[in-house]
């Protein structure tokens with residue numbers, strides 16, 4: 656089974672004279688354990704692609720299936736709890752890592768677990784294990800303001816992984832990092848994709864990082880021009 660299947664996805668923002676077609680007939684699939692880059696110029700539709708898979712942007716037409724569950728078929732399917740599906744099956748990593756400033760590194764990770772109903776003690780144990788696996792156990796009680804950019808991004812990765820999602824979506828996760836930290840983050844994502852059998856989709860402009868990916872999906876003017884299907 657594919658982790659992500661997108662068929663004929665079209666997204667039109669607005670209507671009438673103001674309508675903007677961001678994606679036209681995009682189709683692709685990502686397997687578990689695959690690390691895929693989404694590359695393309697500004698305005699080409701990369702974020703729309705990622706947020707459609709992330710259940711944030713409602714597709715106008717086409718089908719989106721996450722881990723075997725079809726969530727959209729010409730718009731969201733009725734009766735789905737999108738928030739819950741997002742929480743349970745997806746993990747998000749952003750450029751500006753969005754850590755909660757008044758929570759420690761560990762608490763930033765455990766908050767994702769407690770929202771999903773995991774008890775405090777178990778959440779703490781799992782959070783520490785995750786931070787440990789990312790080389791951050793010794794920084795667990797620091798607040799984001801006292802973490803470096805690379806450390807913050809690794810905390811954000813730990814948080815995205817907390818619920819062992821089948822699909823991880825990252826928007827420019829290395830853009831704010833220097834080359835060395837960027838490469839470390841990419842190596843970590845690669846390890847996690849393989850080890851956890853997660854599919855990871857990364858929107859990036861960062862050509863320095865491209866060699867770390869299994870596949871590059873290239874987007875131009877709302878159309879996928881290359882790399883749509885790795886099978």
Ligand SMILES: Nc1ncnc2c1ncn2[C@@H]1O[C@H](COP(=O)(O)OP(=O)(O)OP(=O)(O)O)[C@@H](O)[C@H]1O
Pocket residue numbers: 668669675676677695696697698699700701702703704
């Ligand atoms: N909420 C919105 N309302 C109207 N138009 C939008 C909206 N979001 C995106 N667009 C338009 O859709 C097109 C694709 O945008 P999108 O953000 O997906 O591109 P992108 O490749 O991620 O760009 P960037 O690299 O600059 O972030 C652009 O023309 C953009 O202006």
